[in-house]
Amino acid sequence: DGGITQSPKYLFRKEGQNVTLSCEQNLNHDAMYWYRQDPGQGLRLIYYSQIVNDFQKGDIAEGYSVSREKKESFPLTVTSAQKNPTAFYLCASSIGAPWKVQPQHFGDGTRLSIL
Amino acid sequence: GDSVTQMEGPVTLSEEAFLTINCTYTATGYPSLFWYVQYPGEGLQLLLKATKADDKGSNKGFEATYRKETTSFHLEKGSVQVSDSAVYFCASNDYKLSFGAGTTVTVRA
Numbered sequence: 001d002g003g004i005t006q007s008p009k010y011l012f013r014k015e016g017q018n019v020t021l022s023c024e025q026n027l028n029h030d031a032m033y034w035y036r037q038d039p040g041q042g043l044r045l046i047y048y049s050q051i052v053n054d055f056q057k058g059d060i061a062e063g064y065s066v067s068r069e070k071k072e073s074f075p076l077t078v079t080s081a082q083k084n085p086t087a088f089y090l091c092a093s094s095i096g097a098p099w100k101v102q103p104q105h106f107g108d109g110t111r112l113s114i115l
Numbered sequence: 116g117d118s119v120t121q122m123e124g125p126v127t128l129s130e131e132a133f134l135t136i137n138c139t140y141t142a143t144g145y146p147s148l149f150w151y152v153q154y155p156g157e158g159l160q161l162l163l164k165a166t167k168a169d170d171k172g173s174n175k176g177f178e179a180t181y182r183k184e185t186t187s188f189h190l191e192k193g194s195v196q197v198s199d200s201a202v203y204f205c206a207s208n209d210y211k212l213s214f215g216a217g218t219t220v221t222v223r224a
Contacts, residue, residue, distance in 0.1 A: 004158075033212075042119070042204060042214035043159075058211075090158050100208045101147045101166045106158035 002027045006091050006107035012115050013078065013085060021076045021110045023091035030096035032074035033104060036060060037088040046089075049074055050096065078112060086114050117142045121205045121215035128195055128222050136190040136218045138179075138205035146209035148172075148181055148188040153202045153217070162190075162203070195222045 004025045013019045025032065031050045035043040045058030049068040063082025068074055074093075078085045088111050092104040122137040140146065147166040151159040163172030168183035179190045188205060200222045205215040 006158075040216065042216045045211065048211075092159075100210070101164075103149060103161045103164055104159075104212060106151075106160070108156075108158045 004091055004093055004105055004107035006089075006110050008110060009108070011110055011112045013112060014115050016080045018077055018079050019112065021078070021089055021091075021112070023074045023076065023107060024072055025074075025091075025093045025105075025107075026072060027093055027105060028071070029093035029105070030071070031094045031099070031102075032068065033092040033094075034058075034064070034066065034074070034076045035090045035092065037090055037109075043090060046076065050099075085112055087112060117146065117207060117209050117211075117213045119205050119207050119213050119215040121203075122218050123216070125219040125221060128220070130196060130222055130224055131194045132222075134190075134192045134195045134199070134220065136203055136205070136220070138188045138190065138215060140186050140188065140205075140207040140213075142186075142207055142209045144209045145183075146207040148179070149206040149208065149212075150177070150179055150188070150190050151204045151206060151214075153204065155201075159204060195220075197222050197224050 007022045033048040034046040047066040049055035065077045090109045091107045094102040094104045149164045150162040152162045163174045165172040165181035171180045177192045202217045204217045
């Protein structure tokens with residue numbers, strides 16, 4: 001079945017440590033996204049990529065980095081510069097243009113906690 | 116910038132009750148509108164969408180109509196089930212996807 005796979009489901013980070021969250025899709029979608037979800041809030045966009053080897057900052061990119069070397073993969077690194085990383089992280093993908101009518105498909109998320 | 120405001124929860128209902136979750140948006144252009152549902156511990160799933168004024172999206176007994184004159188996209192279901200317990204997110208997409216804060220719905224047997 002086609003879909004988006006995020007791993008791991010739970011992740012723990014020590015102070016000062018970088019961690020990388022994996023996101024893989026086999027939907028052949030051009031665009032991929034990373035969101036952060038905090039309790040009682042909607043989703044906030046961290047980074048997005050509309051095509052391989054290109055990505056753009058979202059609303060809360062500080063303390064995060066991404067790469068898009070393959071169409072299927074869009075890993076997110078949470079760096080030590082992100083001072084409040086505890087959250088639920090969601091990866092999504094969409095077919096591509098026309099951008100505003102295409103729905104996004106979501107993975108099951110990674111919950112990151114600080115030790 | 117574009118934004119979405121949806122009814123605050125939590126909402127608690129009995130089975131077979133009528134559900135309405137209000138959603139309004141602000142946008143400079145003509146966005147597409149979506150409702151997503153999130154079950155505990157999972158990601159979001161698309162519930163329904165509408166891409167232009169007066170379009171009605173529907174799925175699994177849920178409906179929402181794109182009302183340009185009131186900038187609204189309210190979600191309704193005539194008879195809820197326990198399995199409808201989830202968090203519901205309204206979203207608009209003009210140049211990027213903007214989400215409301217989510218409404219937690221609990222349906223009791």
